[in-house]
Amino acid sequence: MNEMLQGILSWDFIAAGIRVTTPILLAALGALIAESAGTPNIALEGIMLISAFIGVIVSGFTGSLWLAIIFGVIVGTLMAAILAYFALKLKTDIILAAIALNIFASGGTIFFLAMLTGDKGSSASVNSLLIPNVTIPIIDKIPILGEILSGHHSITYVAIVLIFVVQYLMYKTPLGLRIRAVGENPDAAESVGISVVKTRFIALMLSGFLASLGGLFLSMGYVSWFARDMTAGRGWIALAAQALGGLNAFGVAAGSFLFGFTEAASYSLQIFDIPYEFTQSLPFIITIIVLGIYAWRKVKASGKLNVSNSSVGPTEK
């Protein structure tokens, strides 16, 4: 027991937690923007996977880190744009369209991986690059604080900054106001000449952009390879984090950290003979329990037990 506690409260654990949280946080912020616009994006899992793949392929074949990042982000945003096109212009149900995209991502990345590298399992044969960590000068010299604040991955720093950026965007800028209006009452927005479709398009593309950063982190952050289905459910956990945090970036960040640290704990606990499967499913179980509690409290607060008044769940068209 003592050993377990020591394991959890060590610096290694906190660093691991932050590492695991980063992609979840990015995707969750994306989920927030999409949800605010009334167009929930459940294709984050697939977008992350595709961006992870693109990053590895581009950096492997061009040798350029920046090109990999740029292409990774462009393709991720493009995927979200395709989702938006089908859901907003061609009127596909946005959940089904997202499922289609996830299927495309899962199979398509393997297909193109095989086509380009001859290997279907992973990109081991490709010499892809690593996005570096960042050491903040001066701060890293401060005892204790320096170790905590400096030395994290560059994308992690970006993610933290993005928490504030997203909150500012949503609540202080015209675009944020419009996104919220479109999500809450699209007719109202339309009536003042705001293009609901255009606004939702932007919201979805922003969510794709954020998710793609998360994907790049997965395949180029601490490891430099792509493997089939390497996102392993993070896109879904991000949705759960957003469901918990609501439409507030800080709430969503809190949810993301909670899940990130839970998953990191599942790695640490492996050393102590707790079955791998149990620890791996722990984040998902915790998510369900927390969601259940959250929903239960909402029900108690509203005082109504009519299921038809449910507001938690996929937004209807």
Place this chain on the structure above:
Amino acid sequence: MKADKRFTLYRIGISVGIALLIGYIIVFIASFPSTDIAFMKKMKEAFDSANEAYKYFLTGALIRWRITGAAFNQSGFIQWINEAVPIIITGLAVSMVFTAKQFNIGAEGQMFLGAAVATAVAIYFPGIPFVSTVFVIITAMAVGAGFASIPGFMKAKLKASELVTSLMLNYVAFFMGLFIIKTFLRDTEAGSLVSLEFQQQAMLPLLNERYRWHIGIFFALGMTVLVWFIMKKTTWGYKVKLIGDNMKFAEYSGINSSKMIFQVQVAAGAVAGSAGIIELLGYHGRFLWLYSPGYGWDGIIIATLARNNPLFVPLAALFLSYIRVGAKIMGRYTNIAPEIVAILQAVIILLVTAEAFLAKWKQRSINKEATQNEINAMPVQVGDTK
């Protein structure tokens, strides 16, 4: 409206056509030779390769292409039918919950866990022909139902999103299932992680010994008729449809929507639970999945293609299975990875469910019908569509 239904068929046909075309283009690009020859020659080679690949893709399941001529591909045919079985069943399960507008996408987990637990029964339950089989299947269905009751309960009583909970539970089911196999049912003498063999008497009878064509297809078709009957002919199915159409209206009419939401998810879970074990009982004879086979996700595609109509589910499933087998065969004879089917699946789903796709064409044909009605003496609906 007749124009409506006819149009839906056209749209499905066109969507499939476009998907096949996109697939062809991808195969063409993948077949583009990198050797040092003239461009036009490259084009011709690519075309030839692509055509060859597509020949296997579109016909490989049924036809064995030999130098001496074409022959019926018996193993391909049997594989086609066998592989359709689990996805017919998950398609039925998903069509039930989708009719109620419940986005419970837990079919994958229900199927996997149902199969894992039923494996224990298949191994240890005394081997009595038919009785064992039935017991194994019932176990799987009970597990599926029980597992589906969690998101069902959470949605019915707590109003928690069944989409998120069922999704999370898929992963939990996967890990739980693997754990059960690994810890209690593992065949330690086998090379990879598989369970012990099933009792011979529990296995499904075979229609063809050599290629293991099992009677699971009849089970699947029987399930189709059963689900169709339940959904279209019973008061329970009527309630399910009403809940999905307008839940407030259903409640106002005196239907207990919480109960129905729970029941339909559990019922669908029972159906989904049987999807996996059927294949194991028919073909493999033991539990051997290292990662989740994806039948639950296929079920979603199939239910969508079938527009949630149980009678169309087998058709959609056979279609999907056909192109999958074709893709595998194509993969064997060419260097095109079978995962290309995933790309086609995505395109088909996107186009088939796109209400606005080809809408203008639909509009024009309906206009014609409307003006025709104007001329007729029958009173016609005029006015704002409030």
Place this chain on the structure above:
Amino acid sequence: MAENCILEMNNIWKIYPNGVVANKDMNLKVNKGEIHALLGENGAGKSTLMKILFGIEQPTKGEIIYEGQKVDISSPNKAIEYGIGMVHQHFMLVPSLTVAENIILGMEPKKGLSINIDEAYRFVQEQSDLFGLPVPSKEKVKDISVGMKQRVEIIKTLVRGANLIILDEPTAVLTPQETVDLFKALKNLTEKGKTIIFITHKLNEVKEIADRITVTRRGKVVGTADVKDITEIEMSKMMVGRDVDIRIEKEPALTGEKLMEINDLEYTRADGVKSLKGLSFSVREGEILGVAGVEGNGQTELVQIITGIIPRESGQVILNQIELPLKTDPGFCRNAGLSHIPSDRMERGVAPDSTIAENIISDRFKKIPFSKKGVIKWKQVYGFGEDMIKEFDIRTDNAKTEIKMLSGGNIQKVVVAREFTAHSKITIADQPTRGIDIAAADFIRRRLVKERENNLAVLLVSADLTELLEVADRIIVLYKGEIVAHFKHVKQINETVLGEYMLGIKRMTSEEMGDL
């Protein structure tokens, strides 16, 4: 185009994707500075015509000439650019944003990258002063009154430079006093050079406020006239094509025992507002009790409690001698002998993707002959559906038509067909004729009277005062959750008197009200 003419809509056709022909070769001419009423029963095409004018819908054929130029109004954006504004029947406001945020939405004043919120407040104040329409700019829209929301909507159009303002059934949710205020404001605007188009099916309002009218019926324009040259009866004749009997002859009520009793009913909403403060009244068999009141004074909660949709806070609800338990549901109330025509048929009264027959049997599908041992007898169901179509004059091909294909009036008839054949003892009719054509409304009112002749107890909640005065035997007035007036003899009252009680200007003592 004449000198004075600001708008011409010529030969407008609109056919919807589901085949419904909403506008058939419609023509409209509006002069600058006038208040032009667009009159017609619901379903007559006037709403669609205005949606086309405001760019929400596109005409299948036809042209629009605005201020002398042929224009293509492809979206509300474009309409706003041209100077056309629209105030919708269902307000287009974002509840969790403030009044100011709603008004500046889409034209936000900026300070760098963010919204200059102080400038927004200042601007809204300036505009509301300019047009004489005061609004609370810092309050959230979800917290303000209906009349105030409408003002916000009008200001929204004005600040975007609207010279032609379309109002869609603006008085549907206002009290008589608020209506007077609105008309004053509109006259004010026309004096400042604005042009108003006013959609309505209330003949008396047309007489009061409009300069010219255009009458529509079944998707066509049937006539245009100067208001001073035409009478109310002539207007209705144009709208329906026959003499509309606005008077319903009925025998005085022969009342029996109390079928519904409400005692000290109280309810507090989730937002803390106490919407029912100790309501007590009863409804006897053989009578129609009308409930008058501006929307938002407790009627909605009252109906929802009686019909089992929400649980009451305290007090008693007794239906047919059966007391409703605290935790109740619509099924329980139906079993107690209640039927309910809901105020929003699309929200609660029908399943749009299901057929007419499926909708009509939704409360009785478990009973013979519609099902036996859990299996539905579809033949019986559709046979019954056909019978109902005939009896209730539902205009459709057959009972297999999906509800969403029908017009509003026909949908309401499906609802009524179900509720009136439910073998109930008590009927709650909540805005039963809202948003439907005159012929259907007439049918439904007469049917209500017939039901009371069959010894039902009917509770009629309606915002249409004329309807209440025609149909009800007794009327109570709800104001802020209390009964403030009771009229035992409906023949004695008129709309204005009722309006005073509805607005809380007057209040009866309990002696004056007598036995409720």
